[in-house]
Amino acid sequence: MSADQSDNRNPLFRGLKALEGTFAAFDTSKIPQRPGELFLEWMALALQENVTEPHAVTLSTVDSEGRPDARVLVLKDVHGETFYFASGMESRKGQQLQHNSHAALTFYWPSLGRQIRLRGTVSDTGAEEGAEDLRRRPDEARAIAMTGRQSAPLDNERQLEQALAEYREQLVRDPEAVSPYWRLYAMQIFEAEFWQAHSGRKHTRLQYRLDEDGQWESGLLWP
Numbered sequence: 001m002s003a004d005q006s007d008n009r010n011p012l013f014r015g016l017k018a019l020e021g022t023f024a025a026f027d028t029s030k031i032p033q034r035p036g037e038l039f040l041e042w043m044a045l046a047l048q049e050n051v052t053e054p055h056a057v058t059l060s061t062v063d064s065e066g067r068p069d070a071r072v073l074v075l076k077d078v079h080g081e082t083f084y085f086a087s088g089m090e091s092r093k094g095q096q097l098q099h100n101s102h103a104a105l106t107f108y109w110p111s112l113g114r115q116i117r118l119r120g121t122v123s124d125t126g127a128e129e130g131a132e133d134l135r136r137r138p139d140e141a142r143a144i145a146m147t148g149r150q151s152a153p154l155d156n157e158r159q160l161e162q163a164l165a166e167y168r169e170q171l172v173r174d175p176e177a178v179s180p181y182w183r184l185y186a187m188q189i190f191e192a193e194f195w196q197a198h199s200g201r202k203h204t205r206l207q208y209r210l211d212e213d214g215q216w217e218s219g220l221l222w223p
Protein backbone atom coordinates (compact mmCIF):
# COMPACT_ATOMS: atom_id res chain seq x y z
CA MET A 1 0.00 0.00 0.00
CA SER A 2 1.44 3.42 -0.94
CA ALA A 3 1.70 6.32 1.55
CA ASP A 4 -1.16 8.05 -0.29
CA GLN A 5 -3.38 5.01 -0.05
CA SER A 6 -2.62 4.50 3.66
CA ASP A 7 -3.74 8.12 4.32
CA ASN A 8 -7.06 7.23 2.73
CA ARG A 9 -7.66 4.18 4.90
CA ASN A 10 -11.13 3.98 6.37
CA PRO A 11 -10.90 4.88 10.11
CA LEU A 12 -13.57 2.25 10.76
CA PHE A 13 -10.92 -0.47 10.45
CA ARG A 14 -8.15 1.28 12.37
CA GLY A 15 -7.58 -0.43 15.69
CA LEU A 16 -10.01 -3.28 15.03
CA LYS A 17 -8.73 -6.38 16.81
CA ALA A 18 -8.87 -10.05 15.88
CA LEU A 19 -7.98 -13.19 17.84
CA GLU A 20 -8.05 -11.34 21.14
CA GLY A 21 -7.82 -13.31 24.35
CA THR A 22 -6.13 -16.41 25.65
CA PHE A 23 -7.04 -19.66 24.01
CA ALA A 24 -6.61 -23.23 25.21
CA ALA A 25 -3.58 -24.94 23.67
CA PHE A 26 -4.22 -27.57 20.99
CA ASP A 27 -2.31 -30.71 22.00
CA THR A 28 -1.36 -32.27 18.66
CA SER A 29 0.40 -35.21 20.33
CA LYS A 30 -2.98 -36.88 20.99
CA ILE A 31 -4.91 -36.61 17.78
CA PRO A 32 -7.24 -39.17 16.21
CA GLN A 33 -6.14 -41.02 13.09
CA ARG A 34 -8.90 -39.53 10.97
CA PRO A 35 -10.00 -35.90 10.51
CA GLY A 36 -13.72 -36.73 10.80
CA GLU A 37 -13.15 -37.85 14.39
CA LEU A 38 -11.24 -34.70 15.29
CA PHE A 39 -13.97 -32.60 13.64
CA LEU A 40 -16.60 -34.21 15.87
CA GLU A 41 -14.40 -33.66 18.96
CA TRP A 42 -14.01 -29.97 18.06
CA MET A 43 -17.75 -29.63 17.31
CA ALA A 44 -18.62 -31.23 20.69
CA LEU A 45 -16.39 -28.70 22.46
CA ALA A 46 -17.89 -25.81 20.45
CA LEU A 47 -21.38 -26.90 21.58
CA GLN A 48 -20.22 -27.32 25.16
CA GLU A 49 -18.70 -23.82 25.08
CA ASN A 50 -21.87 -22.33 23.56
CA VAL A 51 -20.26 -21.16 20.33
CA THR A 52 -22.97 -19.35 18.36
CA GLU A 53 -24.20 -21.45 15.41
CA PRO A 54 -21.08 -23.65 15.22
CA HIS A 55 -22.62 -25.51 12.26
CA ALA A 56 -22.67 -22.35 10.12
CA VAL A 57 -19.98 -22.78 7.50
CA THR A 58 -18.71 -21.04 4.37
CA LEU A 59 -19.06 -23.19 1.27
CA SER A 60 -16.72 -22.21 -1.56
CA THR A 61 -17.30 -23.36 -5.12
CA VAL A 62 -16.06 -22.30 -8.55
CA ASP A 63 -18.12 -21.25 -11.54
CA SER A 64 -17.77 -22.55 -15.10
CA GLU A 65 -15.09 -19.92 -15.78
CA GLY A 66 -13.02 -20.96 -12.76
CA ARG A 67 -14.04 -17.94 -10.67
CA PRO A 68 -14.48 -18.69 -6.95
CA ASP A 69 -17.77 -18.06 -5.19
CA ALA A 70 -18.70 -18.51 -1.52
CA ARG A 71 -21.67 -18.31 0.83
CA VAL A 72 -22.63 -19.40 4.34
CA LEU A 73 -24.93 -22.35 4.97
CA VAL A 74 -25.43 -24.92 7.71
CA LEU A 75 -23.80 -28.30 8.02
CA LYS A 76 -26.47 -30.99 8.21
CA ASP A 77 -24.46 -34.08 9.14
CA VAL A 78 -21.05 -35.78 9.20
CA HIS A 79 -20.34 -39.47 8.59
CA GLY A 80 -16.70 -40.50 8.62
CA GLU A 81 -15.04 -38.00 6.31
CA THR A 82 -18.23 -37.02 4.45
CA PHE A 83 -19.83 -33.68 5.28
CA TYR A 84 -23.45 -32.97 4.33
CA PHE A 85 -25.26 -29.73 3.49
CA ALA A 86 -28.61 -29.02 1.82
CA SER A 87 -29.62 -26.55 -0.85
CA GLY A 88 -31.61 -25.98 -4.01
CA MET A 89 -30.05 -27.66 -7.05
CA GLU A 90 -31.17 -24.76 -9.24
CA SER A 91 -29.26 -22.25 -7.07
CA ARG A 92 -25.97 -20.72 -8.13
CA LYS A 93 -24.02 -23.12 -5.93
CA GLY A 94 -26.10 -26.04 -7.24
CA GLN A 95 -25.26 -25.16 -10.83
CA GLN A 96 -21.61 -24.56 -10.00
CA LEU A 97 -21.34 -27.93 -8.25
CA GLN A 98 -22.94 -29.68 -11.20
CA HIS A 99 -20.26 -28.22 -13.43
CA ASN A 100 -17.34 -28.59 -11.01
CA SER A 101 -17.67 -30.81 -7.96
CA HIS A 102 -14.57 -29.44 -6.17
CA ALA A 103 -15.46 -27.39 -3.10
CA ALA A 104 -14.29 -26.20 0.31
CA LEU A 105 -15.97 -25.73 3.68
CA THR A 106 -14.56 -23.23 6.22
CA PHE A 107 -15.66 -22.88 9.84
CA TYR A 108 -14.58 -20.06 12.16
CA TRP A 109 -15.37 -20.03 15.85
CA PRO A 110 -14.03 -16.68 17.18
CA SER A 111 -14.63 -17.35 20.89
CA LEU A 112 -12.43 -20.46 20.71
CA GLY A 113 -9.94 -18.99 18.21
CA ARG A 114 -10.54 -21.97 15.96
CA GLN A 115 -10.79 -22.39 12.22
CA ILE A 116 -11.43 -25.63 10.32
CA ARG A 117 -10.73 -25.88 6.59
CA LEU A 118 -12.02 -28.80 4.55
CA ARG A 119 -11.44 -29.53 0.84
CA GLY A 120 -13.24 -32.19 -1.10
CA THR A 121 -15.50 -33.39 -3.86
CA VAL A 122 -19.24 -32.93 -3.69
CA SER A 123 -21.91 -35.31 -4.92
CA ASP A 124 -25.67 -34.91 -5.10
CA THR A 125 -27.24 -37.66 -2.95
CA GLY A 126 -30.41 -37.62 -5.10
CA ALA A 127 -34.02 -36.46 -4.96
CA GLU A 128 -35.18 -38.85 -2.19
CA GLU A 129 -32.46 -37.76 0.29
CA GLY A 130 -33.29 -34.15 -0.59
CA ALA A 131 -36.98 -34.79 0.04
CA GLU A 132 -36.15 -36.42 3.39
CA ASP A 133 -34.14 -33.35 4.43
CA LEU A 134 -36.95 -31.05 3.36
CA ARG A 135 -39.59 -32.97 5.32
CA ARG A 136 -37.61 -32.30 8.50
CA ARG A 137 -37.68 -28.53 7.86
CA PRO A 138 -40.31 -26.15 9.25
CA ASP A 139 -43.25 -25.53 6.88
CA GLU A 140 -42.20 -21.99 5.95
CA ALA A 141 -38.67 -23.16 5.00
CA ARG A 142 -40.26 -25.97 2.96
CA ALA A 143 -42.59 -23.53 1.17
CA ILE A 144 -39.60 -21.35 0.23
CA ALA A 145 -37.63 -24.38 -1.00
CA MET A 146 -40.66 -25.50 -3.03
CA THR A 147 -40.56 -22.32 -5.10
CA GLY A 148 -37.48 -23.97 -6.65
CA ARG A 149 -36.02 -20.61 -7.66
CA GLN A 150 -33.16 -20.03 -5.21
CA SER A 151 -30.74 -17.39 -6.56
CA ALA A 152 -32.95 -16.46 -9.56
CA PRO A 153 -33.63 -12.70 -9.99
CA LEU A 154 -36.73 -11.61 -8.04
CA ASP A 155 -38.84 -8.97 -9.83
CA ASN A 156 -40.54 -7.77 -6.65
CA GLU A 157 -41.59 -8.92 -3.17
CA ARG A 158 -45.15 -9.54 -4.37
CA GLN A 159 -43.92 -12.24 -6.74
CA LEU A 160 -42.36 -14.06 -3.76
CA GLU A 161 -45.47 -13.65 -1.58
CA GLN A 162 -47.71 -15.06 -4.34
CA ALA A 163 -45.47 -18.08 -4.86
CA LEU A 164 -45.26 -18.68 -1.10
CA ALA A 165 -49.05 -18.46 -0.68
CA GLU A 166 -49.43 -21.12 -3.40
CA TYR A 167 -46.93 -23.49 -1.76
CA ARG A 168 -48.28 -22.92 1.76
CA GLU A 169 -51.70 -24.00 0.44
CA GLN A 170 -50.16 -27.01 -1.28
CA LEU A 171 -48.55 -28.05 2.03
CA VAL A 172 -51.93 -27.79 3.78
CA ARG A 173 -53.52 -30.01 1.10
CA ASP A 174 -50.55 -32.40 1.05
CA PRO A 175 -48.31 -32.25 4.15
CA GLU A 176 -45.89 -34.70 2.50
CA ALA A 177 -45.32 -32.44 -0.53
CA VAL A 178 -41.66 -31.72 -1.30
CA SER A 179 -39.66 -29.86 -3.92
CA PRO A 180 -37.98 -31.95 -6.64
CA TYR A 181 -35.19 -29.33 -6.65
CA TRP A 182 -34.07 -29.63 -3.02
CA ARG A 183 -30.89 -31.60 -2.53
CA LEU A 184 -28.71 -33.03 0.23
CA TYR A 185 -25.10 -32.71 -0.92
CA ALA A 186 -22.26 -34.90 0.36
CA MET A 187 -18.71 -33.57 0.39
CA GLN A 188 -16.09 -36.32 0.63
CA ILE A 189 -12.93 -34.65 1.88
CA PHE A 190 -9.33 -35.30 0.87
CA GLU A 191 -7.76 -32.61 3.06
CA ALA A 192 -8.54 -30.99 6.41
CA GLU A 193 -6.84 -28.38 8.52
CA PHE A 194 -7.48 -27.68 12.19
CA TRP A 195 -6.25 -24.23 13.19
CA GLN A 196 -5.94 -23.08 16.77
CA ALA A 197 -5.13 -19.45 17.48
CA HIS A 198 -2.40 -18.50 19.93
CA SER A 199 -2.46 -15.06 21.55
CA GLY A 200 1.19 -14.53 20.58
CA ARG A 201 0.35 -15.42 16.95
CA LYS A 202 2.20 -18.77 17.31
CA HIS A 203 -0.87 -20.51 15.93
CA THR A 204 -1.08 -24.30 15.79
CA ARG A 205 -1.99 -25.77 12.41
CA LEU A 206 -2.62 -29.47 11.93
CA GLN A 207 -3.25 -30.76 8.45
CA TYR A 208 -4.62 -34.16 7.39
CA ARG A 209 -4.20 -35.37 3.81
CA LEU A 210 -5.45 -38.50 2.14
CA ASP A 211 -2.49 -40.27 0.53
CA GLU A 212 -2.47 -42.28 -2.70
CA ASP A 213 -3.22 -45.51 -0.80
CA GLY A 214 -6.31 -43.97 0.79
CA GLN A 215 -4.61 -43.58 4.20
CA TRP A 216 -4.82 -40.39 6.24
CA GLU A 217 -1.50 -38.77 7.05
CA SER A 218 -1.15 -35.73 9.28
CA GLY A 219 1.44 -33.09 10.01
CA LEU A 220 1.94 -29.59 11.34
CA LEU A 221 2.10 -26.44 9.21
CA TRP A 222 4.00 -23.22 9.84
CA PRO A 223 1.70 -20.54 11.22
Ligand SMILES: Cc1cc2nc3c(=O)[nH]c(=O)nc-3n(C[C@H](O)[C@H](O)[C@H](O)COP(=O)(O)O)c2cc1C
Pocket residue numbers: 056069070071072073074086087088091092093094150151
Ligand atom coordinates in the same frame (compact mmCIF):
# COMPACT_ATOMS: atom_id res chain seq x y z
C1 LIG B 1 -26.37 -18.76 8.86
C2 LIG B 1 -26.86 -19.04 7.46
C3 LIG B 1 -27.35 -20.31 7.16
C4 LIG B 1 -27.79 -20.60 5.86
N1 LIG B 1 -28.16 -21.89 5.56
C5 LIG B 1 -28.44 -22.22 4.28
C6 LIG B 1 -28.67 -23.59 3.93
O1 LIG B 1 -28.61 -24.51 4.76
N2 LIG B 1 -28.95 -23.85 2.62
C7 LIG B 1 -29.00 -22.87 1.66
O2 LIG B 1 -29.28 -23.18 0.51
N3 LIG B 1 -28.77 -21.58 1.97
C8 LIG B 1 -28.47 -21.22 3.25
N4 LIG B 1 -28.19 -19.91 3.56
C9 LIG B 1 -28.29 -18.89 2.48
C10 LIG B 1 -27.00 -18.89 1.63
O3 LIG B 1 -25.99 -18.14 2.28
C11 LIG B 1 -27.20 -18.30 0.22
O4 LIG B 1 -27.76 -17.02 0.30
C12 LIG B 1 -28.12 -19.15 -0.67
O5 LIG B 1 -27.90 -20.53 -0.47
C13 LIG B 1 -27.89 -18.83 -2.15
O6 LIG B 1 -26.54 -19.05 -2.49
P1 LIG B 1 -26.05 -19.24 -4.01
O7 LIG B 1 -26.70 -18.14 -4.81
O8 LIG B 1 -24.57 -19.11 -3.96
O9 LIG B 1 -26.48 -20.60 -4.44
C14 LIG B 1 -27.77 -19.58 4.86
C15 LIG B 1 -27.29 -18.30 5.18
C16 LIG B 1 -26.84 -18.04 6.45
C17 LIG B 1 -26.27 -16.67 6.75
